Structure formats: C-alpha cells, structure tokens
Amino acid sequence: MNRIASRRSLMLGVALASVSFLSVAAASAGELTVWCWDPNFNIAAMTDATARYTASHPDTTFAVNNVTQDEINQKLQTQLLAGVSDGLPDIVLIQDDNIQRFLQSFPGAFVPLSDSVDMTKFAAYKVAAATYEGKSYSLPFDSGVTGLFYRSDYLEAAGYKPADVQDITWDRLIEIGKDVLAKTGHQLIDMDYNDDGQIIMMMQSTGQWYLKPGNEPNIIDNAALKESLEVFQKMAQGGLIKPVSDWTGYTGGFTSGEVAMVPQGVWITGTIKSATDQSGKWRVAPLPKLNDVEGATHYSNNGGSSWYVLSSSKNQEEAVDFLKTIWAEDVDFYQGILVNQGAVGSLLAAREGAAYKASDPFFNDEPVWQNFSDWLAQVPAVDYGTFTPEARLAVRAQLPNIANGGSIDDALKAIDAQLRQQMQ
Amino acid sequence: MATTRLHRNEQINGWAFVMPALVLLGIFMIYPILWSLWMSFQVGRGNNFSFGGLANIQRLANDALLVHALSNTIIFFIIQVPIMIVLALLFAVALNDATLRFRGVFRTLLFLPCVTSLIAYSSLFKSMFSNDGIINQTLVSLHLIGAPIPWLTDPFWAKMVIITAITWRWTGYNMIFYLAALQNIDKSIYEAARIDGVPAWARFWNLTVPMLKPVILFTTILSTIGTLQLFDEVNNITQGGPGNGTMTLSLYIYNLTFRMMPSFGYSALVSWVIVAIVAVLSIVQFVIARDRRRAS
Numbered sequence: 001m002n003r004i005a006s007r008r009s010l011m012l013g014v015a016l017a018s019v020s021f022l023s024v025a026a027a028s029a030g031e032l033t034v035w036c037w038d039p040n041f042n043i044a045a046m047t048d049a050t051a052r053y054t055a056s057h058p059d060t061t062f063a064v065n066n067v068t069q070d071e072i073n074q075k076l077q078t079q080l081l082a083g084v085s086d087g088l089p090d091i092v093l094i095q096d097d098n099i100q101r102f103l104q105s106f107p108g109a110f111v112p113l114s115d116s117v118d119m120t121k122f123a124a125y126k127v128a129a130a131t132y133e134g135k136s137y138s139l140p141f142d143s144g145v146t147g148l149f150y151r152s153d154y155l156e157a158a159g160y161k162p163a164d165v166q167d168i169t170w171d172r173l174i175e176i177g178k179d180v181l182a183k184t185g186h187q188l189i190d191m192d193y194n195d196d197g198q199i200i201m202m203m204q205s206t207g208q209w210y211l212k213p214g215n216e217p218n219i220i221d222n223a224a225l226k227e228s229l230e231v232f233q234k235m236a237q238g239g240l241i242k243p244v245s246d247w248t249g250y251t252g253g254f255t256s257g258e259v260a261m262v263p264q265g266v267w268i269t270g271t272i273k274s275a276t277d278q279s280g281k282w283r284v285a286p287l288p289k290l291n292d293v294e295g296a297t298h299y300s301n302n303g304g305s306s307w308y309v310l311s312s313s314k315n316q317e318e319a320v321d322f323l324k325t326i327w328a329e330d331v332d333f334y335q336g337i338l339v340n341q342g343a344v345g346s347l348l349a350a351r352e353g354a355a356y357k358a359s360d361p362f363f364n365d366e367p368v369w370q371n372f373s374d375w376l377a378q379v380p381a382v383d384y385g386t387f388t389p390e391a392r393l394a395v396r397a398q399l400p401n402i403a404n405g406g407s408i409d410d411a412l413k414a415i416d417a418q419l420r421q422q423m424q
Numbered sequence: 425m426a427t428t429r430l431h432r433n434e435q436i437n438g439w440a441f442v443m444p445a446l447v448l449l450g451i452f453m454i455y456p457i458l459w460s461l462w463m464s465f466q467v468g469r470g471n472n473f474s475f476g477g478l479a480n481i482q483r484l485a486n487d488a489l490l491v492h493a494l495s496n497t498i499i500f501f502i503i504q505v506p507i508m509i510v511l512a513l514l515f516a517v518a519l520n521d522a523t524l525r526f527r528g529v530f531r532t533l534l535f536l537p538c539v540t541s542l543i544a545y546s547s548l549f550k551s552m553f554s555n556d557g558i559i560n561q562t563l564v565s566l567h568l569i570g571a572p573i574p575w576l577t578d579p580f581w582a583k584m585v586i587i588t589a590i591t592w593r594w595t596g597y598n599m600i601f602y603l604a605a606l607q608n609i610d611k612s613i614y615e616a617a618r619i620d621g622v623p624a625w626a627r628f629w630n631l632t633v634p635m636l637k638p639v640i641l642f643t644t645i646l647s648t649i650g651t652l653q654l655f656d657e658v659n660n661i662t663q664g665g666p667g668n669g670t671m672t673l674s675l676y677i678y679n680l681t682f683r684m685m686p687s688f689g690y691s692a693l694v695s696w697v698i699v700a701i702v703a704v705l706s707i708v709q710f711v712i713a714r715d716r717r718r719a720s
Contacts, residue, residue: 073682073683074682077681077682077686078682081686081688101469101684101685101686104469104685105469105472105685105686107472193577193665193666193667194662194663194665194666242555243555243574243577244554244555244577245550245554245555245575245576245577245662246550246554249554249555249556386685387684387685389683389684389685390684390685393679393683393684396665396666396667397489397665397667397668398667399666399667400577400578400579400665400666400667400669401667417488418488418489421483421486421487421488421489422489422684423685424467424479424483424687424690
C-alpha cells in the first residue's frame with residue numbers, strides 16, 4: 001500500500017513539475033523498486049548492493065521493500081494474469097523451485113538476462129533452474145547448500161566427539177540421536193510437518209527429485225525418496241523430532257537451545273548466529289548420507305532464490321545494468337554479504353575472496369565458508385521442472401501419517417495419485 | 425393519448441433512474457459471474473488457456489483432494505454449526521433475563537470476538553495452541569494431561585482447533601440475532617405459561633425455540649455458507665495441514681490459483697461446486713423448515 005501511495009505522489013509530483021516547465025524526464029529518472037523478504041538476509045544484502053551502485057551511479061535511487069514470498073507469488077500471479085503492471089517492482093526475488101511455473105505461464109513477463117550477462121560465471125545448477133526455451137532469466141543469488149549444524153557441547157555431554165558425526169549415514173545419526181536424547185534430554189532436530197525440506201535434502205543428495213525431466217512424477221520407483229521417508233519415520237517414531245507448527249517455532253527450537261542439531265541450507269547460519277550466547281558451541285558437519293541408495297552423497301540443497309527483472313519495468317536497462325555491475329561482477333561485495341549475512345552467493349569467482357578463507361569463532365574456528373563452498377561444487381544438480389509446488393504439497397500431506405507409523409508404500413501411492421491429479 | 429404518453433414518460437424516467445445501478449451491477453457482478461462460468465470450461469496454464477470442453481469436469485470427478493477438502497468442510501459445518509447455534513441460543517436466553525446483573529458487560533464480552541480481525545485472532549490462536557503455547561502449558565501444569573497435545577501437528581487436533589476458533593469468533597455474532605428476536609416475543613406469553621406452571625426448560629423448548637425458528641433458520645443458513653467458505657482461519661492457523669487435515673474448499677481454490685501452477689479454469693469450476701452446494705443446502709434447510717411449519 002505504501003508503495004502505491006508513493007507512486008501516486010510521485011505521479012502528482014511529475015504532473016506538477018511539468019506544469020512548472022521542469023523536465024519530466026529528469027523528475028522521473030529511475031527509482032528502482034525491489035521486492036524481497038528477509039530483513040536479516042536478502043534485504044540486507046540487496047541494500048548493501050544498492051549502496052554500492054548508487055556510489056558510482058548517483059542518479060539511480062532504490063526502494064527495497066519487504067514483501068513475503070507468499071505475497072510475491074500471489075501478487076505476481078494476479079497481476080501478470082490481469083495484464084496490469086501498475087505497482088509491480090522492477091526487480092523481484094523468486095525462489096528457485098517456483099520460477100519455472102512463472103516462466104511457462106507468463107511468457108515474456110521477465111527479461112532474459114542471459115542476453116546481457118555471462119551465465120557461465122555462476123553455479124550451473126542455479127542457472128539451470130531459471131532456464132526456459134534456451135534463455136536464462138535469473139541473476140542467481142544465494143545457494144541453499146546444506147550442512148549438519150550441531151551443538152558440540154550436547155554431543156560431548158553424551159560422549160561423542162566431532163569426528164563421530166563426520167561423514168556418517170542417517171542411520172548412524174539416529175543411533176547417536178537416541179543416545180543424546182537418553183543422556184542429555186535434548187531431541188535431535190525440530191521439524192514442521194507442513195514443510196518437506198528435510199525430505200528434499202535427503203532425496204536431492206542422491207541427485208533424485210520428485211519429478212523426472214520431462215515432468216513425469218518420480219515417486220513410486222524413487223528409492224531415494226522412499227529411504228528418505230523411512231529415515232524420517234524412524235526419527236519420528238524414536239521421539240527424535242520435536243514437531244513445531246511454523247517457522248517461528250522452528251527457529252525457536254534451536255535458538256532456545258532445545259534441539260541438538262539443525263540439518264539445513266547454509267542460509268540458516270544468520271539465524272543460528274543470532275543466538276550470540278551460544279557462540280563456540282556450534283559446529284558444522286557435512287550432511288549425513290542415505291545408506292543403500294545409488295549415488296548417495298553428503299551434499300544437497302534446500303531453498304535458494306534468484307533475482308529477476310520484470311519486462312514491465314520502465315527502468316529495465318538500469319535494472320539489468322545494476323544486477324550486472326554489482327551482482328555479476330563485484331567479488332568484494334560478495335565478501336561483505338558473506339561475513340554480514342551469511343549469504344553464500346552463486347558467483348563462482350566470489351569464492352576466491354578473503355572472507356571465504358576465514359574461520360568463524362562462532363563455529364569453533366572452523367573454516368565453515370570454505371567447507372560450504374567446497375560442498376556447493378558437489379551438489380548433485382536436479383531439474384526442478386514445473387510442478388514442484390504441487391509435488392511438495394502432495395508429500396507434505398502424507399508426513400503426519402508417516403510420522404505416526406503409517407505404511408510408506410501406501411504414502412508413496414497417495415503422493416503419486418495426488419501429484420498426477422494436480423499436474424493436469 | 426395523454427395518459428399513455430405520461431405513462432411512457434414515467435416508464436422511461438423510471439428506467440433512467442435505475443439504469444446506473446443496473447449497468448454497474450451488470451458490469452461488476454453479472455458479467456464476472458458469467459465469465460467465471462465460461463472460465464470453468466477453459467484448460468491450460470496461467471494466461472495460456474483454451475477451451476477444453478468437459479476436461480475440467482472429468483478432472484473434478486477424479487480429484488481425491490477435492491473430495492478430501494469437501495469432507496473436511498462437511499465435518500466442520502456438521503460439528504461446528506450446531507454447537508455454535510446452541511451456544512448462541514443459550515447465551516441469548518440467559519442474557520435476555522432482566523434480573524441478570526451486568527447484562528451489558530456480558531453481552532459486550534460475548535460480542536467482542538466479532539470485531540477482531542480474522543487475521544489477528546487466527547495468529548493468536550496459532551500461538552496459543554502451538555506445542556509450547558499457553559493452552560498446553562496450562563493443561564500440563566494443572567496435571568490434566570501428561571504430555572502436550574499436538575494441537576497443530578496432528579490432523580484430528582488441528583480440526584478441533586479450527587472448530588474452537590470459529591466457534592469463539594462467531595457465537596456472539598449469532599447471539600445478537602437471537603437477542604434481537606427475543607425482544608420481539610410478547611412477555612405475556614411467558615407470564616401465561618408461568619401461571620399455568622410450565623417449567624423453565626419446557627418454556628424454552630416449547631415457546632422460545634418455535635418462536636425463534638425463522639431466525640434460527642436464517643442463522644443456520646448464514647453459518648453454513650460461512651463454513652463452506654472457510655478460508656482465513658485455516659490459511660493462517662494450519663495452512664490446510666497437517667496432512668491436508670484442515671484443507672477446505674476455499675483454501676483448495678486458493679492453492680489451485682496462487683500456490684500451484686495457476687489453472688484458473690479448474691479453480692473456477694471448483695468455485696461453482698461451492699455455489700451448487702450452498703444452493704442445495706439452502707433449499708434443503710428451507711424445505712425442512714417449511715414442512716415443520718405446515719405440520720405444526
């Protein structure tokens with residue numbers, strides 16, 4: 001609402017200016033509007049980027065707005081469908097597994113950035129997520145490369161050393177988790193059963209996804225998915241999962257010191273570090289791997305998003321130039337957002353910077369950033385396809401049932417049926 | 425001749441006066457309704473849609489999730505509407521008693537939930553019923569339960585939370601209708617009943633309820649329609665979860681349009697399903713009420 005109001009007053013200002021014979025062009029010279037959602041993460045990073053750009057381009061001003069992911073999806077979808085671009089931003093942040101449906105549903109709504117930016121400079125799997133009919137539309141931003149964040153003090157209290165959780169399997173982690181629960185009273189992880197991130201991380205570590213390329217459901221014969229659900233069931237039945245009902249509850253589970261571990265994308269670092277009193281108590285190990293699945297690795301991905309320029313933008317060239325100058329070239333900038341926001345970008349050159357070599361006292365002086373960027377290079381690429389939101393909803397629908405000990409084969413059948421129905 | 429011209433002038437004037445309203449109604453109500461009917465035959469993704477004939481109806485027939493959402497919705501109104509109507513009726517009768525002190529205060533307190541925003545109260549319920557929320561803490565510290573109840577992470581309990589929430593929000597609203605209707609009942613009827621020695625319970629059951637029947641019918645239809653359109657609470661408290669346990673038709677339409685690959689044609693068709701159900705249920709309730717009136 002604020003934005004619309006400011007657009008109106010801007011228009012009024014323009015009208016007045018033209019009455020008083022001032023140059024209209026000068027009055028409207030580029031304010032770029034950006035939509036993104038996390039004040040501690042992407043908003044802070046974007047604000048930093050805009051400050052760097054305005055330093056060399058004083059004519060360009062920015063308005064970085066806090067709009068939630070749900071709102072972004074809904075507003076874009078409604079307005080693109082209605083063909084109304086009033087109030088849409090110039091640059092918008094969209095989650096990777098959600099972009100294909102926009103590209104396919106609304107052809108021409110986004111500017112193909114591969115026309116002006118060299119996409120080989122970015123991690124290949126990030127570029128692939130936003131490629132449609134041979135053109136890439138995204139300026140890839142953060143990676144969701146995963147790690148196993150854990151409380152080394154709880155582990156120590158139960159008689160385990162950091163080496164005991166390096167390069168292990170999920171089954172071994174469950175054994176350790178039961179031991180830790182018995183000896184310290186801390187559950188292993190917390191999880192929102194309305195979010196399938198945990199399943200995604202386990203499954204993608206083998207290079208499998210809910211869908212096969214060509215947008216066929218990959219559920220019934222997906223061994224990785226099956227074992228991921230089995231691991232989840234074992235953890236839930238063993239009382240190792242503290243169920244929570246939303247994101248605040250989820251983050252509260254570990255910032256309060258309640259659960260012992262957080263298997264999650266690197267972007268959670270900022271939240272973990274926000275509990276400053278726990279400094280030195282956390283460490284990061286590679287994600288455990290699945291036991292009997294072919295291609296199982298310790299590397300996976302959860303989340304991650306990228307920047308897009310809308311074709312309706314009146315300042316399209318400026319917007320593209322901004323993304324190109326800062327987000328595709330400024331290695332220094334990436335060091336800053338790494339240290340301040342824990343944002344592991346997708347620009348490959350950024351990893352040679354000094355900040356990536358540094359160790360972090362919060363994590364027992366481990367070189368966590370170097371580790372994450374090493375793991376990033378080994379994340380198996382998957383094709384998210386078009387129907388990932390549908391698949392995720394279908395999987396989430398079965399999670400409570402599986403947690404209560406329901407049959408996994410039945411669950412897979414139900415997921416497959418619901419997904420096929422929704423893919424029409 | 426003169427009268428016909430005058431008559432025609434009146435006709436033209438009359439139409440001229442209602443025309444602006446009719447045109448606006450046509451553009452903003454009738455046209456969208458007809459358009460959505462047309463939309464419900466379209467298939468395709470987002471803006472790329474084309475006429476699909478009966479394809480959407482075929483999809484509807486095989487949609488297990490739709491059936492699930494429909495059965496959740498029916499559970500909600502079969503359990504929730506009677507509870508709420510009875511509560512509202514009891515509150516209304518109790519608060520109508522002229523001898524009760526602080527009636528105004530109690531009325532205000534019971535009506536207060538209705539003025540809170542749907543989003544605000546949903547957020548409150550969500551935090552109250554969360555695993556470590558105030559409800560679980562209270563129950564555990566009173567030793568009524570051993571372990572916290574998984575209010576929002578178990579499909580059954582999540583349904584209970586939603587029912588509790590909408591009952592809390594709407595009971596006062598229905599109570600106001602009954603209070604208004606009770607003011608219109610002649611007090612001499614009750615006096616006569618009392619003189620005849622009719623006990624209080626029978627006075628309520630045989631006098632108050634029959635006389636309130638039109639209002640009870642009205643509130644029942646209103647609540648049924650409201651429950652069929654249930655969206656805000658489930659979207660904010662549970663997002664339809666856990667395990668689609670609180671998925672309702674309206675939330676399903678929202679998901680089809682905004683959370684998944686947009687298929688507007690199919691969501692329009694599902695909206696028409698709600699219209700059809702509301703129409704059928706309303707007719708049924710009218711018929712039942714009319715038959716009873718005829719029988720008595």
